[in-house]
Structure formats: structure tokens, C-alpha cells
Amino acid sequence: MKVVITDPIADAGVERLREAGHTVEAEYEAEGEELLDVVADANALIVRSGTTVDASVFEAADDLVVVGRAGIGVDNIDIDAATEHGVIVANAPDxxxxxxxxxxxxxxxxxxxxxxxxxxxxxxxxxxxxxxxxxxxxxxxxxxxxxxxxxxxxxxxxxxxxxxxxxxxxxxxxxxxxxxxxxxxxxxxxxxxxxxxxxxxxxxxxxxxxxxxxxxxxxxxxxxxxxxxxxxxxxxxxxxxxxxxxxxxxxxxxxxxxxxxxxxxxxxxxxxxxxTPHLGASTESAQTDVALLTADQVIAALNQEPVTHALNAPSVDESTFGQIQPYIDIAETAGRVATQMLDGRISTVEVTYSGEIAEEDIELVTASALKGIFEPLQWKVNAVNAEKVANDRGVEVIESKTRQAEDFQSVVRVTVGNDDNEVHVDGTLFADNEPRIVRIDDFRVDAIPYGRMLVVDNYDEPGAIGHVGTVLGEHEINIAGMFNGRETIGGEAMTVYNLDDQVPEEVIDELESDERIIKVTQITLQERDEEEE
CATH class of the missing domain: 3.40.50.720 (NAD(P)-binding Rossmann-like Domain)
Incomplete structure (x- = not known):
């Protein structure tokens, strides 16, 4: 990725960025329109106090992920504008x-x-x-x-x-x-x-x-x-x-x-x-350490890892990140499932943490849940601006914790709702941090949260599942996995299918034409290999 540096930093920081595989361009004279030109395709920008990073910079740099301030003060950076555009601002204070x-x-x-x-x-x-x-x-x-x-x-x-x-x-x-x-x-x-x-x-x-x-x-x-x-x-x-x-x-x-x-x-x-001419931070060790810390934070941001000194985004230290990292993905996935299952607009979001995860710093996990909820709505959102997006759209966000968790060590529940309806999705981790969706509303399931999922609400009657399998088979849509749960015998049931292929709308209409089928919802998630990358 491309990193633009507009104020000089120690060579050690530049080398750290290059060793991480990034292209580094020094543009020490850039200002005004020239600055906007050099950041147009930049993924990261590193500045000191000599560069003004205002709203026009963020508007010009669609691919910008992070602005690293090699130092403490950030009065030359418009943090509100950065947040508006989903760009992390991080300084290097220590x-x-x-x-x-x-x-x-x-x-x-x-x-x-x-x-x-x-x-x-x-x-x-x-x-x-x-x-x-x-x-x-x-x-x-x-x-x-x-x-x-x-x-x-x-x-x-x-x-x-x-x-x-x-x-x-x-x-x-x-x-x-x-x-x-x-x-x-x-x-x-x-x-x-x-x-x-x-x-x-x-x-x-x-x-x-x-x-x-x-x-x-x-x-x-x-x-x-x-x-x-x-x-x-x-x-x-x-x-x-x-x-x-x-x-x-x-x-x-x-x-x-x-x-x-x-x-x-x-x-x-x-x-x-x-x-004295602004010598406070002018020691050899401070300049080297600032450059290295700034480079490390830029690298972390570009790798979608936690940024320890982010000023406008949730940040955690490395030890805490190891504890919460697996739940970041499961919270985002639970949010994606919930928002695609809800009929109508979203007005409320609640993220509930149960069990051991409730004892951790979970601000980043909640931001990821919001990202999962809002992205299917085609709202431009990431962990930086998720809370602001919620506020701007009038979505009430509630976060709650309890140390008690039924059946699992830790559970993340994402609830989305409006005046007419709400949907609950529970996610947890199995052995080796393998993520699972284990509950949707009142139905216990065991769904692998990758790729394409088909969630079918049906009456618990003979032939309902067979009907779904037959229709999918006739249209050459392969079922990779199936997980069924029901409330009571003969009552309502829910079946989650992992599929290898997208289901056309006419096939969904055919599924729903059977009186035993209440509702069919197709959900698109990330592929497994994308998650592992």
C-alpha cells in the first residue's frame, strides 16, 4: 500500500514501513492543491506539525485509512472530518x-x-x-x-x-x-x-x-x-x-x-x-522512537489490527487484543446476519456480552458489530465511524454485560430492532476459536458463519425440509451444511443452510410458495478464505 510522508521523520520509521511491504513516498514540499494531488491515491499519511490535514484532504483521499501524527499534538488535523470519512487518526505520544x-x-x-x-x-x-x-x-x-x-x-x-x-x-x-x-x-x-x-x-x-x-x-x-x-x-x-x-x-x-x-x-x-526553537521533542532517541511508533501504528491500521494510540477509534493494547480478537469477527458476522433478517429500518441496536468476554475491554468488538449491521445497508462504515454513523442515522446503541452465560464460556448477542420487530443473533467460539452462530431469535442452531446462508422459517411438519432440499437440488444449488432448530413439536422451526451458490429470487419465491414455509431469508457473508487472510 502507498504511504505518503509530508514532514520528515527518522529513517528508522521509513525503513520499518518498507520492510512491511509498503511503498513510501516523501512529499515534504506538498501543500495546498499539490497536497491534495499526492494524497489522492494514498492509503496512509504521516505528518508532523508542518502539514495541515483538513476536510479537503479527506475528501481528496478516498483510499485513506490512517493519518499518523509523528508526535503528540494534533491541532493541525481535523479529527471530526477524519471520523466522518472513516479515517483513523493516531499520534505517537510516549x-x-x-x-x-x-x-x-x-x-x-x-x-x-x-x-x-x-x-x-x-x-x-x-x-x-x-x-x-x-x-x-x-x-x-x-x-x-x-x-x-x-x-x-x-x-x-x-x-x-x-x-x-x-x-x-x-x-x-x-x-x-x-x-x-x-x-x-x-x-x-x-x-x-x-x-x-x-x-x-x-x-x-x-x-x-x-x-x-x-x-x-x-x-x-x-x-x-x-x-x-x-x-x-x-x-x-x-x-x-x-x-x-x-x-x-x-x-x-x-x-x-x-x-x-x-x-x-x-x-x-x-x-x-x-x-528555544521548539526543541521539546528534539532528541535523537525521541525522534527515532516516534518514527518507529508512528510506522507501527500505520502498519497496524493497514493490516486492520488495533491501533494503540488511535484518537478517534476504539483501541486496545496487544495483550487485550489477543483475548478479544476472535470475537471481533463473530460480532461483525452476528450483526450482518441480524440486519439482513430484520424487516424494515433499524432504530435500535443492542450488543450483549455474556460470560468471560464481559470482563474484557469490548469497545472494539461493539464497533465491529455496528460495522456488520450497517454495511449490508450500504452505509459507508468502519470501526472508526460506526458510532457516529449510528448517531447521525438516529440509531440508539446499547451495550450491556453479564458474567453469566448459558452453555458457553462467552456469547456475543447482537439485537437489531424497530417499532415493529426485532431480531437476536448469538455468536460464540468453539474449539480452536472456530466461530459459530448458535441462536437466532428463539431457535438454537449451529451455523458456520461463512459464505452464503439461507435461513428458512417453517412449520415443523413432515416434508418441509425435504421441500427445500428438492427445490435447491432441482436448481443445482448445493447444500454445504444444514442446522435445524424448533420451538416445540409441530410448532415453528428454523433451518439454516450453508450453500455453495447464490439463490436466485425466483427460487426463493418457489420455496415460499409451499404453505409449510413461513419465510426465506438469504444472507451473504464473507467467504472463509477471506476471513483467514
Whole structure:
């Protein structure tokens, strides 16, 4: 498959992609219409912060499966548009976390002890020992704005340096903060008032853009500000003014609203502000690890395997995936069977997990069930956008679990319904993870869920099954397998036939012409060899 890379990544990542059999094209200068041209036939796109991936990119790239962000921030990627088009967006946060946290600590010391300024003056021939009176960080309070991955690493390192820690993050549980030795505060203002040093670790979103400006700097009453997260969170003009006016003692910035930083930026005019050119993730090991992690996630997405850092799709770790993988296919198949058996539109979906599977992370399994339900309706759907498709079409989705399972270790039941009717389909695994459909509505069956199936509702009367076999035989349609279940003797019954051939509509009409036959439903599934591939 074709992978387009529009921002440079380490060679190790490119080689990983090629070793996996993919064609890699580097298009580092592509933007605007040229970008749309180069992604038109791409299956994967890898970017850093230099490429804007907006709705037009997804509209131009019909074959696009995944966008890999070689780094943490994804404010340059329209995730809503990606989801709309069923494209996975995955970032590579872990390697950058360590590097960015270490750079943040370096910037804390640089600002507190005026290290760059003193260095420059010494290089210029000045011995300015008496001009710099530094601030120790021991016993000082660090205010952390955003206690995510990087913020937590910074907290751990600064705790070891003897700092007291407070943080503002409305999305972090208090228990997690307590384990880190961090006091969570109610609002941003309280965090700013408490901190002798303030460090920023939030993503850039509409809510965080311009989060800290002139009013916030007035709350600091001295102290230092460090931002190695994203540009645009801090009002740079207001920061420069606050340092000049003495409301802030100093600052250290690695990221800026406009990058490269313009030569006329007021930040460059203030001696107490340390600036570095977005070096947070610029370590050799981080760049290599980011490239490899991004490549691995792209490869997984193209292989239809779980993507560990997907931002808009269900993701599971490798150990969990081994437990749920067999149920992904059976849930999708149960969904396909159920939706093809229901008369009328679908308004409700319920996926029920019974037995051991109920103890696992089953978000990806549910997404696969929705994919199976919606694909026969010719809705463009995959595990990325299945939930959104359901919401957009007004389909209510319910997920439930129970540890009790009759007869089997684990069962996945998919129920589709509307105001007039509903259909239940149960799937499970036999020995060697062999999938089976074991119940349709109230009928016990034992159906192999591959290829072409014919589901026949009939009265439990002599000759009903023989009639079906005779008609199929007369039309040279071979029966590969047959599974029968009934409610009561002489009541209604259901027979599931695995067939080698498609059944023409006129043959179905002939089957239903017999008064013993209630209804005949033809179901198309994937072939066995396609599943195994």
C-alpha cells in the first residue's frame, strides 16, 4: 500500500514501513492543491506539525485509512472530518513525553538561574557575576496547568527536586493526582496564585487558545512561566509586557503561536525571557522512537489490527487484543446476519456480552458489530465511524454485560430492532476459536458463519425440509451444511443452510410458495478464505 510522508521523520520509521511491504513516498514540499494531488491515491499519511490535514484532504483521499501524527499534538488535523470519512487518526505520544518533560525541567532552571543570558554575556567577554541573582526551585511551588502525560512526568521530576506541586486539570481524577503527590485546585486562577513557577501542559484547543493572558499574569505576583506545550495558549504580547512591568520575573518558551518565531516578536526584546526553537521533542532517541511508533501504528491500521494510540477509534493494547480478537469477527458476522433478517429500518441496536468476554475491554468488538449491521445497508462504515454513523442515522446503541452465560464460556448477542420487530443473533467460539452462530431469535442452531446462508422459517411438519432440499437440488444449488432448530413439536422451526451458490429470487419465491414455509431469508457473508487472510 502507498504511504505518503509530508514532514520528515527518522529513517528508522521509513525503513520499518518498507520492510512491511509498503511503498513510501516523501512529499515534504506538498501543500495546498499539490497536497491534495499526492494524497489522492494514498492509503496512509504521516505528518508532523508542518502539514495541515483538513476536510479537503479527506475528501481528496478516498483510499485513506490512517493519518499518523509523528508526535503528540494534533491541532493541525481535523479529527471530526477524519471520523466522518472513516479515517483513523493516531499520534505517537510516549517518546515525546519523556523528551518534552526533560526539556521543561531544563527551561525551569534556565529561567530561574538566567543561564542563557549569563552564557551569552560571558561569550561576549563580560564577567557579569554580580548581575544575576538566581532563584532556587527547592521548596518552591510549581503550578501545573494540564496534568496529562507530560504534566505527570514533570510533576514526578519536580517532586524529586523538592518542589510543592499544585495543578489545574478538570479531567484528571483526584486519586491520580494524589498518587503523584499533586494537589488539584478548583480553577486556573487558584493554580496561578499558588505557583512560584507555572508550567503549561495542555493541548491547543478552542478552549485553551489564549488561556493565559494579561489578567492571568497579574495573578502571578512574580514567579516564572514555562511553556513547552503548544503555541497560542499564552498571549505572547501580554507575557512580554508582564515581564517588562515586573508582574512576572521571567519566562522560558519553546513553542509559539507562529513558528518560526517572527524576528519582530516582542519576546525577543525581553532579556528575562528564554526562547528555544521548539526543541521539546528534539532528541535523537525521541525522534527515532516516534518514527518507529508512528510506522507501527500505520502498519497496524493497514493490516486492520488495533491501533494503540488511535484518537478517534476504539483501541486496545496487544495483550487485550489477543483475548478479544476472535470475537471481533463473530460480532461483525452476528450483526450482518441480524440486519439482513430484520424487516424494515433499524432504530435500535443492542450488543450483549455474556460470560468471560464481559470482563474484557469490548469497545472494539461493539464497533465491529455496528460495522456488520450497517454495511449490508450500504452505509459507508468502519470501526472508526460506526458510532457516529449510528448517531447521525438516529440509531440508539446499547451495550450491556453479564458474567453469566448459558452453555458457553462467552456469547456475543447482537439485537437489531424497530417499532415493529426485532431480531437476536448469538455468536460464540468453539474449539480452536472456530466461530459459530448458535441462536437466532428463539431457535438454537449451529451455523458456520461463512459464505452464503439461507435461513428458512417453517412449520415443523413432515416434508418441509425435504421441500427445500428438492427445490435447491432441482436448481443445482448445493447444500454445504444444514442446522435445524424448533420451538416445540409441530410448532415453528428454523433451518439454516450453508450453500455453495447464490439463490436466485425466483427460487426463493418457489420455496415460499409451499404453505409449510413461513419465510426465506438469504444472507451473504464473507467467504472463509477471506476471513483467514
Amino acid at each position: 517518546p515525546n513525553v519523556r523528551a518534552t518533560a526533560e526539556h521543561t525541567i531544563g527551561m525551569l532552571f534556565a529561567a530561574a538561574r538566567s543561564i542563557p543570558q549569563a552564557h551569552q554575556r560571558l561569550k561576549a567577554g563580560e564577567w557579569a557575576k554580580g548581575d544575576y541573582l538566581g532563584t532556587e526551585i527547592n521548596d518552591k511551588t510549581l503550578g501545573i496547568v494540564g496534568l496529562g502525560r507530560v504534566g505527570q512526568q514533570v510533576a514526578k521530576k519536580c517532586d524529586s527536586l523538592g518542589m510543592d506541586l499544585v495543578a489545574f486539570d478538570p479531567y484528571i481524577p483526584e486519586e491520580r493526582a494524589e498518587k503523584l503527590g499533586v494537589e488539584l485546585v478548583e480553577d486556573l486562577d487558584e493554580c496561578l496564585r499558588a505557583g512560584d513557577f507555572i508550567t503549561i501542559h495542555t493541548p491547543l484547543t478552542p478552549e485553551t487558545e489564549g488561556l493565559i493572558g494579561a489578567e492571568e499574569f497579574e495573578l502571578l505576583d512574580g514567579g516564572y512561566v514555562v511553556n513547552c506545550a503548544r503555541g497560542g495558549i499564552i498571549d505572547e504580547d501580554a507575557l512580554a509586557d508582564a515581564v517588562l512591568q515586573g508582574n512576572v520575573d521571567g519566562a522560558a518558551l519553546d513553542v509559539y503561536k507562529t513558528e518560526p518565531l517572527p524576528e519582530d516578536s516582542p519576546l525577543l526584546e525581553v532579556d528575562e525571557i528564554v526562547t
